Amino acid sequence: MHDFAVVGVGPAGARFARRAAERGYDVVAFEQGELGKPLACSGHVSLDVWEYVPEEHREALFQNAIYGARFHLGGADSEAHPFYKDEPVSNAVDRVQLDRVLAAAARDAGADVREGHTVTRVDEHPDRVELTVNGPDGQFDVEAKMVAGADGPRSRVRDALGLPEPDEFLHGALAFDPGPDHADFVDVHLTVPEFFAWRIPRGDAGVEYGLAAAPGEDVTGMFDALVDDYGVDVEHRCSGVIPIGPPDSVASTRGFLLGDAAGQTKPFTGGGIIYGMTAADCAAREVDPDRPTTLSEYESAWREALGRDIAVGHLVRRGYSAPEPVQRAGMRLFEGEIGVHMDQPTSLFSAEQLRALLR
Secondary structure, X not given: OEEEEEEOOOHHHHHHHHHHHHOOOOEXXXXXXXXXXXXXXXXXEEHHHHHHOOHHHHHHHEEEEEOEEEEEOOOOOOOEEEEEOOOOOEEEEOHXXXXXHHHHHHHHOOOEEEOOOEEEEEEEOOOOEEEEEEEOOEEEEXXXXXXXXXXXXXXXXXXXXXXXXXXXXXXXXXXXXXXXXOXXXXXXXXEEOOEEEEEEEOEOOOEEEEEEEOOOOOHHHHHHHHHHHHOOOOEEEEEEEEEEXXXXXXXXXXXXXXXXXXXOOOOOXXXXXXXXXXXXXXXXXXXXXXXHHHHHHHHHHHHHHHHHXXXXXXXXXXXXXXXXXXXXXXXXXXXXXXXXXXXXXXXXXXXHHHHHHHO
């Protein structure tokens, strides 16, 4: 019997598999398709991502350095309100390869990571979990002391464990212009109801265009309008669901959730790579598969690490729907040099941000 069975080997699942294996646990992890595919997530991340990536892979993953963002209340030619630092605040990275590198790090730590394996059933018992898995050689069963559900916003593990869904699901769309662009600012357009659209230069990899909106909105129509406004032809269109707002509980008797399955994302951007891996580290540190009561310690640990930033992130997001005069006044007040961390909206109240405002 394995100590942990991990379902889903994106950043959160791969990180947990690695850290648990490094602690000496027997870990098996299943990814239903090819690692990193299909792509349905932006490759724009804070510099904190490099803390999770083995040093020898960093150069190959890096695509472009970003120094700030230009916010627009209209389209491509509308007035821009720049927010920036004198040093990079984020990077564009090879998103597909990032998943593969993180999974390889889990394998190197001793985890049994298997691609092309779909978990079709999870049964929870007082002393174990049983998984039914479809692999290249047919169907088989796996037993583990605990299951970690890192299988995305529409989590099968979450449903099997009877855990609640995240508060909200947004519909996101992405596509790429292959023309190289080494510009050092992203563009953010507050033209989408309750969220925003974006343009991210990715160096030689081209430009990423995307947006997210609430269910019921015409995401395809708004996305077409975005790329038409920029006058570009895009390729590799993809879409996905973005969970916002973690539920009250992400753990059961013999299972727990990580990453998008747990709604561990930034409410103001929808990004979840760093939050999911932060929660994975909390789980690897706190959860003992022989002591199910330690799941409550995981609940406390990840909420302590992320809860305040998630709460402030909800407040930031409300500004996207403020009346335009209020938005414009706020941008003119705060635009210029900033001292905030893109994953930590609580840093809006930091001494560094105060110094930036005074400058």
